[in-house]
Amino acid sequence: MMQTVTSFAEAFSVDYQMARTRFRAAAEAKGFRLEAVAIGGRGPNGEELAIDCARLGAERPDRVVVVSSGLHGVEGFLGSAVQLAFLESATWDEPLPDGGAIVFLHALDPYGFAWVRRFDEDNVDLNRNFLINGSTYRGSPHNYRLLNGLLNPSFAPVWPDSFWPRALLALAWYGRRSVRQAVAHGQYDFPRGLFFGGHGRSRVHQRLLEHMPRWLGSAAEVIHLDFHTGLGEWGTYALLLSSETNPAQTARLREWFGVEHVKGADPSEVAYTTSGDLGPWCHALFPDCRYDYLCAEFGTYSGLQVLSALRAENQAHHWGSPDSAATQSAKERLREAFAPADPTWRESAVKHGIELVEKACAIELGLFSATDDRG
Numbered sequence: 001m002m003q004t005v006t007s008f009a010e011a012f013s014v015d016y017q018m019a020r021t022r023f024r025a026a027a028e029a030k031g032f033r034l035e036a037v038a039i040g041g042r043g044p045n046g047e048e049l050a051i052d053c054a055r056l057g058a059e060r061p062d063r064v065v066v067v068s069s070g071l072h073g074v075e076g077f078l079g080s081a082v083q084l085a086f087l088e089s090a091t092w093d094e095p096l097p098d099g100g101a102i103v104f105l106h107a108l109d110p111y112g113f114a115w116v117r118r119f120d121e122d123n124v125d126l127n128r129n130f131l132i133n134g135s136t137y138r139g140s141p142h143n144y145r146l147l148n149g150l151l152n153p154s155f156a157p158v159w160p161d162s163f164w165p166r167a168l169l170a171l172a173w174y175g176r177r178s179v180r181q182a183v184a185h186g187q188y189d190f191p192r193g194l195f196f197g198g199h200g201r202s203r204v205h206q207r208l209l210e211h212m213p214r215w216l217g218s219a220a221e222v223i224h225l226d227f228h229t230g231l232g233e234w235g236t237y238a239l240l241l242s243s244e245t246n247p248a249q250t251a252r253l254r255e256w257f258g259v260e261h262v263k264g265a266d267p268s269e270v271a272y273t274t275s276g277d278l279g280p281w282c283h284a285l286f287p288d289c290r291y292d293y294l295c296a297e298f299g300t301y302s303g304l305q306v307l308s309a310l311r312a313e314n315q316a317h318h319w320g321s322p323d324s325a326a327t328q329s330a331k332e333r334l335r336e337a338f339a340p341a342d343p344t345w346r347e348s349a350v351k352h353g354i355e356l357v358e359k360a361c362a363i364e365l366g367l368f369s370a371t372d373d374r375g
């Protein structure tokens with residue numbers, strides 16, 4: 001029998017395999033229809049790697065709440081915990097309205113989740129891979145090229161490491177904002193580098209292109225919460241809108257989810273802008289739909305601490321030996337950067353995550369209306 005969640009922090013699983021098993025059991029118990037989309041390859045325990053889709057409600061829905069986790073692999077520890085805790089704790093008396101559906105997508109990057117990476121099996125940052133409008137998989141910000149040596153050392157990990165003094169020098173020289181933008185925007189020229197958007201559609205991109213139109217039917221309205229971690233202040237969260245969100249949509253989402261949490265795609269409101277992220281791609285895939293995409297970002301450590309952990313793991317992955325202590329400790333650092341072990345952080349992040357899912361279900365499907373505090 002599966003263990004159920006008694007405190008929200010317990011919804012965190014120790015690895016992808018356990019997260020997947022728990023998710024599938026909880027979804028099935030709640031009457032969701034399950035489907036697994038294998039992406040090929042295996043996890044460290046020899047397990048299959050798959051995106052799991054769990055659907056409740058109409059087969060061809062017109063109003064949908066989508067909740068996705070793990071587009072950035074290791075960030076799936078939180079997203080999966082939110083999905084599990086919601087499935088195990090949320091109760092609603094009324095049936096879903098006609099045409100309404102809930103779609104949970106578990107582990108959009110199963111490879112990265114299983115192997116504790118932010119990237120897929122080809123080192124692709126999936127949230128930089130969903131290019132649209134004829135954009136090509138080429139080019140990099142000018143300053144990324146200048147910082148490549150610092151970000152992506154092409155040798156096995158050494159001690160002591162010179163990252164911190166050099167990073168602080170770069171920040172002082174180029175300015176914090178400019179460095180952040182150059183580093184995180186997405187690049188298409190350094191296949192072993194951080195934030196590499198790929199040289200073509202990734203496997204996950206192809207799978208979603210194939211299945212999303214079926215999962216969402218001809219939906220006229222969608223609220224999509226895509227869970228991420230590692231950006232923002234410790235213990236806080238923000239809902240980042242895609243660049244395709246129009247002003248009326250933005251105003252509506254601010255009213256629903258709180259003006260203090262919802263950040264527009266305007267460069268003045270966000271830490272950096274990106275290319276190839278999932279939101280605009282969803283808008284383009286469902287052009288006749290009112291598609292409200294919200295990237296739910298939960299803050300952990302400082303930007304430089306997160307970047308340092310990403311860099312160390314990436315260096316160890318490409319240049320270190322897989323079983324070495326240095327590689328194992330780089331993986332552990334990465335996990336801590338994106339899924340802190342602190343029980344207070346975990347409890348609060350899952351609690352807020354569930355509230356977001358419940359709010360989306362209240363707005364779109366009229367569930368939880370008794371506890372809906374929209375006023």
Ligand SMILES: [Zn+2]
Nearest residue numbers: 072075228229
């Ligand atoms: Zn992310």
